[in-house]
Amino acid sequence: MTPSTTRLLARTTSKFSSLYHRPDQQCIRAFSRTCLRQQDEKPPAPTPSLLTKLALDSRLRPGQAQKNTAQSNMSDIKNILAQNTISRVLGQTSSSSESILSGPSGDTEDLGPAHEPFHFHIYAHKHNTHITVTKPNRGAIVSLSAGNIGFKKSKRGSYDAAFQLCAYVLDKLNQGGWHRKITALEVVLRGFGAGREAATKVLLGNEGRLLRPLIKRVSDSTRLKFGGTRSPRPRRLG
Numbered sequence: 001m002t003p004s005t006t007r008l009l010a011r012t013t014s015k016f017s018s019l020y021h022r023p024d025q026q027c028i029r030a031f032s033r034t035c036l037r038q039q040d041e042k043p044p045a046p047t048p049s050l051l052t053k054l055a056l057d058s059r060l061r062p063g064q065a066q067k068n069t070a071q072s073n074m075s076d077i078k079n080i081l082a083q084n085t086i087s088r089v090l091g092q093t094s095s096s097s098e099s100i101l102s103g104p105s106g107d108t109e110d111l112g113p114a115h116e117p118f119h120f121h122i123y124a125h126k127h128n129t130h131i132t133v134t135k136p137n138r139g140a141i142v143s144l145s146a147g148n149i150g151f152k153k154s155k156r157g158s159y160d161a162a163f164q165l166c167a168y169v170l171d172k173l174n175q176g177g178w179h180r181k182i183t184a185l186e187v188v189l190r191g192f193g194a195g196r197e198a199a200t201k202v203l204l205g206n207e208g209r210l211l212r213p214l215i216k217r218v219s220d221s222t223r224l225k226f227g228g229t230r231s232p233r234p235r236r237l238g
Contacts, residue, residue, distance in 0.1 A: 112137030117184035117216055122166075122199045129162040129195030131169050133178075142172055146195075162195030166202040170211065179210040186217045 116136035123130040132143040146161035149168055155161055173179065187203065189196055202208055203215070 110137070111135045111181070112139075117186045118182045118214075120185055120187045120211075120215075122187065122189050122196065124162060124189075124191040124193035124195030124199070126157050126193050128156045129165055129193060129199070131165060131199065133169065133173060141176075141178065142169055144169060157193060157195075159194040159198050162193075162198035163202060165195070166199040167207045170202065170207050174210055179214070182211065182214050184216045185211060185214040186219060187215055188219050188221050190221045190223075192222070 113136055118136060118141075119132075119134045121130075121132040121134065123132075128145055128147065130143070130145045133141045135141060144165060146156040146158075146165050149161075149165055151158070151161040189199075203212060
């Protein structure tokens with residue numbers, strides 16, 4: 001290697017060393033202390049703005065309003081029950097309890113024409129007994145058969161089943177307060193089963209004491225056949 005080449009390499013090395021000059025230890029220590037100080041110093045929590053507060057209030061208001069509404073409804077119900085209890089003790093009927101029974105609007109139910117009576121239908125055949133109580137507008141109040149109160153198979157057509165069925169229907173009507181709403185009652189009999197006489201006994205007995213004064217007419221709507229198809233052969237036992 002010639003002296004000129006050696007001098008050229010020395011100049012080049014000095015240039016690169018000046019470009020990639022490493023900082024001294026004091027600079028590194030000072031830089032690290034600054035970073036640690038910045039990490040230790042946490043920024044203060046931002047204060048919620050007015051819009052954020054309004055948004056939170058709007059989120060909380062519906063639930064709070066529902067809670068307040070439920071509390072007010074419970075207090076109203078308690079007041080109504082207390083007034084109803086006091087009126088029962090005094091033998092009076094409170095207007096608040098009447099408004100609850102009549103509905104939210106306070107309008108009475110349209111039962112139908114005033115000249116039409118209520119109907120007590122008794123359909124008794126040899127297999128079962130059906131009782132239906134209807135309003136003057138022909139809407140059914142209660143409709144039950146002996147099978148609905150627990151009688152099965154051949155027991156549904158018995159006298160005892162019809163007796164218990166009619167007593168159950170009258171008890172349901174009395175519990176619903178229909179003996180106060182019924183002004184006139186028509187008993188409609190159909191069929192010649194055991195339930196025909198049983199229902200008549202119940203209406204004339206102690207169970208029908210509230211509805212018996214309201215009965216204005218008793219009619220029979222048993223179907224009669226004029227000619228028609230041939231009847232089945234009579235059943236022969238023994």
